[in-house]
Amino acid sequence: MTRAAWAALAAVLAGAPTAAAGDSHLVIVVGLGGEKKLGDAFHQTALAMIGAAEKKLGVSLANIAYLGEKAADPSVPVYRGRATRESVQKALASVAQRSARGDLAFVLLIGHGTAQGGESRFNLSGPDMSAADFAPLLDALAGRTVVLVNTASASGDFARVLAGKDRAILTATKSPMEGNQTVFATHFVAAFSGEGADADKDQKVSLQEAFDYARREVQRHYEKQRRLLTEHAVLEDQAQGALARTVFLGTGGETLTASEASDPALLALRQERREVERRLEALRARKAQLAAEEYERQLEGLLLELALKDEAIRRRTAERRP
């Protein structure tokens, strides 16, 4: 079994039900830096994301594409050339071609954005791209779960224009009017590459958790700098975060060894755990309809059940690891 296949299996088995249970495809687009310092910073952010995706989240290198400022960068195996409107179109068309239904297509835009006529534009070498330019590219990914993260300034318009079924659109700003250089990208990538974003402590970082972490850290950054917050990030999945909570890039961070993945008892336990988690999600969704005592009674039962399953999984895993 290839590494990518293992990652896919692990993603299925790792935990809570996920929106995209198949492969993850990551396209990173770094736009014009404007000045060397910023261009370097954008590039480093992209590399950090690639590193996290590959090493921590189990995304196959074959499924990662990086378009940047340079025509070529041999030091980065996934580098696919200069980011232009055409190369972006080709990269996303390629994902549409190679991916299957149920896969995750994850597009990350890093760079500068501007507003023209109230419309967000992502700055590329050559013509910039508006949300409308991305719309047909995302439409071609129907059947996949699509995540598009525009971390640029003045990016807010993307969430409004591109929102749709099975899509989560994240922007660093709430409107095209927030035009100052943003810091969202750094913190969003840090949610995957670092520690601290796993709010529910399930050893995985969901898209929602990454967004919450980034938004919080952006706020902290501005407070620390004693500056007024000039970027207000937005997540739009048309489901108040219900989709984003179940989207994990790659495995989300939790992995199984080959030996573990071939253990029927362990797989069964994981399947049972998933079932408990589903029931738990359902209970939480009904919280407002239940009397407090009844909710707590059921909650305790399910949490105990989940704790027992996790305990059994840990025991079984420990037995199988040298």
Next chain:
Amino acid sequence: MSRPLAVAVLAGLGLLGGGAGSVPPVGAQDAAAALRAGDYGPLIAGLQSRAREAPRDAAVHRALARTLAEVSRYREAEDAARSFLARNARSADLWNTLGEVLHATGRLDEAAAAYQKAVSGRAADALSAEANLAVLRFERGQREEAERGFERLIDAYNAGGDLSSEDLAAVATACRYLGADDPQLFKDALKAFDEAIGADPGNLDARVRLAELFLEKYNGSDASATLAEVLEANPAHPRALVAMARVRDFDGAPGVLELVGRSLEVAPNLPEARVFRSEILTAQEDFEEAAAEAQKVLALNPVSQPALAVLAAARYLQEDKAGFEEAKKRALLANARNAEFYNTVAEVCVRNRLYAEAVEFAAQAVALDPRSWRGFGILGLNQLRVGRIEAGRKNLDASFAGDPYNVWIKNTLDLLDTLPQYVETRTPHFALVVHGKESALLAPYVAELAEEAYQTLAARYRFRPPAPIRVEVYPSHGDFSVRTVGLAGLGALGACFGPVLALDSPSAREIGQFNWGSTLWHELAHTITMGASENEVPRWLGEGLAVLEERRAREGWGDDLTVEFLKALRDGKLLPIGELNHGFVRPTTPDQIAISYYQASLVAEWIEAQKGFGAVLDLLKAYRDGRATAEAFPSVLATTLEEFDAGFFAHLRQRYAGPLANLSEFEKELAAGLALVNQRRPGEAQPRLEKARALFPEYGGDNSPYWALAAVYKERGDLAAAAEQLAKLTAINERHYRAHRELATLLEERGDRREAAAALERALYIWPFDAAVHERLAALGGALGDHARVVRARRALVALDPVDKPEALYQLALALAEAGDAAGARREVLRALELAPRFQRAQELLLRLHRGTAGASE
């Protein structure tokens, strides 16, 4: 709900720029120059001279009579008017002015007749006479006739024509009175005043009336700006000075009596000045003098409604029922619908912290006049003060509906609209009302301290106030100010209305500005002493006991000995006991309030030291029974006030002999030492600072030698000496947050965990929002085996709403489990797992709890 602030909008109509001064019809430039110098003499002399030269010139005679009336020389004013009328029998031109003088001196029938002659004779100031007549009728309770008169002024305005500045001011006055029925007319009143000033920028009377209208609506800033323009043109304008004094009183600014005094120098009989002085004297608990002021007005005008009201209030506060009833009878005889009588008595009660009585009087005002919007406001505000929140809101709503231009009422209603954001926590003796964003953290600490204070103080004073006492904690100082005085900007930190306390939350201030724990204790002491004396405890004793109780509650709490206090003692500027109230109510210098607080606490301490605490209780009883300080001291303490002062000041001079003798040297050494510290020359700074410390060891200000020496010793590596300095500093200074934290660090480094934890606990009374302090307390508690401390710290950390809430909840659950509270631990670990269902350590704790294997033994 958002209420448009009508007054603010109206203020935007704008006034003309600074006036050119009074522009009398004769000698204008000389007169204006004289008035700019605040000297009426040359103006009056000039007018008298012109009047002699031009016996038929109505304008000159009118200016003379009015100017004389302005400085309260009413008899001369009357003579001037009558003299003109005698010589000009066919002229109607001085009848209005004569009416004004007669009106001011209480000859109302004659005044009405004079006004009537001016109106029917179509005098040049007939519209002014019409307004004056309507006002007179209004004051006599003839409201319908008065309103018809005011309406005629509106008609005159609407008919167009060339209205003079005085005519427009008369229209404005009419609008002001009619505003009681149609608040939109208040807006028209401002517009008309604006036009009056536009027509004659020198019409200072119109400006003063406009300012009085602003004041009536508690719009101090616009009133102040308007009066500043008047006083720039005429710094001696008697009514402007009184109005400015009211603005200052309203803002809690110093110099109130000085302004009233300046007004009375120019116009010794000015009723507005005397009545206001009487109100101030009642606040100073000088009731006899207050009554005497009112009597002075009544001697001139026996039917003066404001004077009768303040006289009645003074008599009421003296517990002179017959005197009160007599004044009331006179007031209501003159005007049976005089709601303002009750409103004024209610306001004076408020000045003396008699809030329940204020409620009763205001209720009588609105019963007498259902359109007394001021009465509804006073009623509602004081119902809030005694904890009747819903009834208070209802009456404030009624007040606002009738008069939406009252800033105080609007602010208070806006604040009440935020009450749903507050969480009420009940304890055995308290209802704690804390903002939802802070309640989980603050309420447990407030509850614990409040109950401790209740038990301590109730036992000491043998008085148990009825429960629940309502404690409101405001995260915004502006909201606290609105709750206590109706407007933002009050300098205090806490306020006590008896059964209701209001406090700034620690979050309302910068760290180190105050100690919320000592403030709460202080205010609760007021609840006890006010209750024990049935609200009759004088201000100085109430404050003195409250500060003394702070000092008893915790080491370091309460006001400290300051350089300013010592200087006042040295210079003989401390107030004698008979005048100590003035230091709180009418301070003459900015630091006199703080000095008076400390002095009052020393007085209370001295009484107890000399006569025992029983004497303090007996004093409270004496006040409860209606005795004044001058009577209570001889009967309870067997001393006259003079004897007490002599003994007390001698005691102070002896007690503080050391620092008194060394004050200059102390200041010199401290300044030198601190300068050397700033220059990073600690070796040279040390001896200077040590000398300063030796000269005045009681000094614990933020720049005290202890703090600087602690840093010097620490830098030298002498941690024990550094800790000793900080311990001494925190034993004096209740607000020094960094000193408490630094002391805890040094103590912990030296292995004294118990004292380190105690220092951090004290720091929480200054600033409870620092997660790091609670983490340290949890760790110290754990090391000391103090499970209760750990649980409390962990609860605080959860309440601080940390980013990693599941972890905080898990730690709390763990602490509860270790404290043997399995049920609590289970509850909290479930909260953690609800947020993070697969949180491994929390799962493991849940399983241990489920299996019964978790607990203190683990």
